[in-house]
Amino acid sequence: QSMLTQPPSVSGTPGQRVSISCSGSYSNVARSAVYWYQRLPGAAPKLIVTSTNHRPSGVPDRFSGSKSGTSAPLAINGLQSEDEAEYFCAAWDDSLNGHVFGGGTKLTVL
């Protein structure tokens, strides 16, 4: 049912840079702002990237978003153990008149 495509899992070691891909279509990623959410186990999802490449107040600058066409990856620099969580990309979809999410990517810090 997910409209955006993410890898199920990625992993990295502390200090490493990792990237999580997010692929959509013309009606969503290409035409709209992209959002990234972090969900720690048992916690509420948290908005960590807004308007494709902006961070809400309090989000470390290690997290950065970008977009090119229908692709919008999230990069995490200087990986830390507390970054271990599930990450979801999302975008507004003009054809659905609603938000669409990716299936989520589980990040493991080795």
Next chain:
Amino acid sequence: EVQLVESGGGLIQPGGSLRLSCAASGFTFGSYWMHWVRQAPGKGLVWLSYSNAAESDTNYADSVKGRFTISRDNARNTLYLQMNSLRNDDTAVYFCARGGGANYAGLEYWGRGTLVTVSS
């Protein structure tokens, strides 16, 4: 501090109805778009519905259109989701979330969710 607390989940038989509530605090509830999103076990997040501040603009995902109804009581700072004709595949954790200044804006704050299990 912005807080959103969902309640009303539980075990319900297929075909049954349930009403979820989302109590909001720490912000002017009547000024924001609000959304419902769910996550089925082992699956990703799925957007379900939004309401503007006045409840004059609402919309639903196709999977719940005609069965679920979003509403809000701005005087009580509470968002609701009335769920009818529940199916097994409605089993999920249901989250409410505060939107930004438009329906397409990011979901800035979320609750921890309430679990709905549809099973006979």
